[in-house]
Amino acid sequence: MIPNKVDYVRADSVDDALSLMAQHGMDAKLLAGGHSLIPAMKLRLNAPGILIDIRKLSELRYIKNDGGRLIIGAGSTHHDIVTSELAGQAYHMLPEAADLIGDPQVRNMGTLGGSLAHADPAADWPGVMIAAHAHIHLKGPDGERTVAADDFFTGFYSTALQDNEILTAVSIPIPAAGTRSTYQKFMQPASRFAIVGVAAAASVKDGKIEHISVAVNGLADAAFRATNIEEALLGQAPTAANIEEAVKGTGSDVMVMADHFASEEYRLHLAQVYAKRALLAITQ
Amino acid sequence: MSTRITVTVNGQAVTRDVEGRTLLVHFLRDTLSLTGTHVGCDTSNCGACTILMDGQAVKSCSMLAAQADGAEITTVEGLSQNGEMHPIQEGFREEHGLQCGFCTPGMMMAAVDLLKNNSNPSEQEIREALEGNFCRCTGYHNIVKSIQYAAKKINEPEKEVA
Ligand SMILES: Cc1cc2nc3c(=O)[nH]c(=O)nc-3n(C[C@H](O)[C@H](O)[C@H](O)COP(=O)(O)OP(=O)(O)OC[C@H]3O[C@@H](n4cnc5c(N)ncnc54)[C@H](O)[C@@H]3O)c2cc1C
Ligand code: FES
Ligand code: FES
Numbered sequence: 001m002i003p004n005k006v007d008y009v010r011a012d013s014v015d016d017a018l019s020l021m022a023q024h025g026m027d028a029k030l031l032a033g034g035h036s037l038i039p040a041m042k043l044r045l046n047a048p049g050i051l052i053d054i055r056k057l058s059e060l061r062y063i064k065n066d067g068g069r070l071i072i073g074a075g076s077t078h079h080d081i082v083t084s085e086l087a088g089q090a091y092h093m094l095p096e097a098a099d100l101i102g103d104p105q106v107r108n109m110g111t112l113g114g115s116l117a118h119a120d121p122a123a124d125w126p127g128v129m130i131a132a133h134a135h136i137h138l139k140g141p142d143g144e145r146t147v148a149a150d151d152f153f154t155g156f157y158s159t160a161l162q163d164n165e166i167l168t169a170v171s172i173p174i175p176a177a178g179t180r181s182t183y184q185k186f187m188q189p190a191s192r193f194a195i196v197g198v199a200a201a202a203s204v205k206d207g208k209i210e211h212i213s214v215a216v217n218g219l220a221d222a223a224f225r226a227t228n229i230e231e232a233l234l235g236q237a238p239t240a241a242n243i244e245e246a247v248k249g250t251g252s253d254v255m256v257m258a259d260h261f262a263s264e265e266y267r268l269h270l271a272q273v274y275a276k277r278a279l280l281a282i283t284q
Numbered sequence: 285m286s287t288r289i290t291v292t293v294n295g296q297a298v299t300r301d302v303e304g305r306t307l308l309v310h311f312l313r314d315t316l317s318l319t320g321t322h323v324g325c326d327t328s329n330c331g332a333c334t335i336l337m338d339g340q341a342v343k344s345c346s347m348l349a350a351q352a353d354g355a356e357i358t359t360v361e362g363l364s365q366n367g368e369m370h371p372i373q374e375g376f377r378e379e380h381g382l383q384c385g386f387c388t389p390g391m392m393m394a395a396v397d398l399l400k401n402n403s404n405p406s407e408q409e410i411r412e413a414l415e416g417n418f419c420r421c422t423g424y425h426n427i428v429k430s431i432q433y434a435a436k437k438i439n440e441p442e443k444e445v446a
Binding site: 001002003004005006007008010031034035038039041042043050051053055079102103104105106108109190191192 | 328340345
């Protein structure tokens with residue numbers, strides 16, 4: 001299917017893109033990898049008047065270690081993250097989650113920034129970014145600001161990003177040595193989007209959980225931190241029984257989604273199963 | 285508003301004016317008459333439209349022709365060189381990797397990307413590399429064998445592949 005008529009312009013820089021956005025207002029949409037936007041335009045679910053292409057901007061495509069933080073440019077593709085040693089050294093779950101997105105062709109085009117800005121409730125990156133304590137860097141006409149991933153995802157396809165802002169990067173504090181992490185998902189078999197996905201990071205010292213960070217996507221209208229699990233396990237021994245007990249009730253305080261792939265009850269069950277698997281995988 | 289693009293397709297530079305909304309797959313099929321690249325779905329799932337852009341497998345139905353400005357594109361028509369079949373084409377012939385043939389161009393382009401990065405993939409790695417390509421006929425088994433044939437052929441071009 002062919003999208004509605006649309007104009008196309010390629011931005012030369014982030015600042016150029018910002019001024020094009022200011023010029024065209026609500027009629028404009030940024031185009032990164034296009035792998036959420038173009039399929040939606042083909043189905044005529046979205047019909048912007050002009051696309052501002054930022055895919056080729058090298059200032060958005062890098063992965064670097066900057067004084068204790070891992071910085072990933074918004075234009076980095078999922079494939080860039082699969083193959084990034086720096087990302088893997090910071091958190092194993094970064095390349096692990098990237099490699100579970102869609103298929104090789106999707107990973108070659110889709111970008112981290114596009115996924116976070118789009119905020120599909122079934123996307124994989126939002127949960128991983130919350131579990132990694134990431135900060136999301138935004139640039140607008142009035143300058144730059146940073147939002148914690150915990151506060152960034154505000155609902156169904158909604159984020160803290162304003163219409164006149166560009167997501168430029170995420171920065172992730174490199175965790176203490178000995179921190180292990182994983183991303184485990186139950187995927188929709190055709191699209192491979194998460195029906196439920198759990199991102200978890202933890203470190204164990206003297207038989208007790210010293211740090212723990214757990215986030216869930218796919219379950220609710222937006223990814224969220226599973227504080228129930230964190231509170232139950234912090235300072236405890238990571239035994240199978242303790243983990244089993246801690247994951248109970250995950251999602252009881254959010255609006256759980258239901259669709260023709262999975263009912264509310266099934267999703268809640270999956271969240272517990274995948275949280276348990278993730279925590280056992282990184283603490284044993 | 286149309287956009288002037290220059291794309292190198294199968295080694296040849298072409299310059300055309302395209303509408304903003306023109307998908308790359310339609311540019312290849314309708315403007316350049318390269319109909320080997322197929323359209324099998326409306327949902328970006330089937331992979332029949334897979335081509336290589338700057339050496340990487342991508343779905344040409346899910347990007348605009350304008351996005352390919354400046355890129356090197358390889359389609360299935362660009363695989364054979366000087367009348368000699370590419371090892372992946374030979375593999376599909378020798379191992380009966382196709383039935384109706386609709387998915388085949390996309391399968392081959394996805395396989396070429398895999399073999400470029402991993403010249404000796406395991407069966408599991410081959411199956412994972414084809415996650416974005418659907419075949420409704422073969423059950424995938426002979427497609428995997430075709431790719432294994434091509435891998436052998438690429439690694440040992442002089443030897444007859446059994
Ligand atoms: C077949 C298929 C399977 C998929 N499977 C999965 C999966 O398993 N898991 C998963 O998580 N995702 C999946 N995806 C989605 C994929 O990861 C997308 O690439 C991603 O969600 C969007 O990134 P993009 O770069 O393609 O963004 P685009 O489609 O270009 O943009 C998406 C939206 O974000 C905006 N935007 C883009 N970049 C920026 C920026 N830097 N600043 C501000 N706004 C911006 C755009 O204006 C647009 O509104 C799948 C997609 C397809 C087609
Ligand atoms: S035509 Fe089906 S993925 Fe492109
Ligand atoms: S051979 Fe018919 S779809 Fe694959």
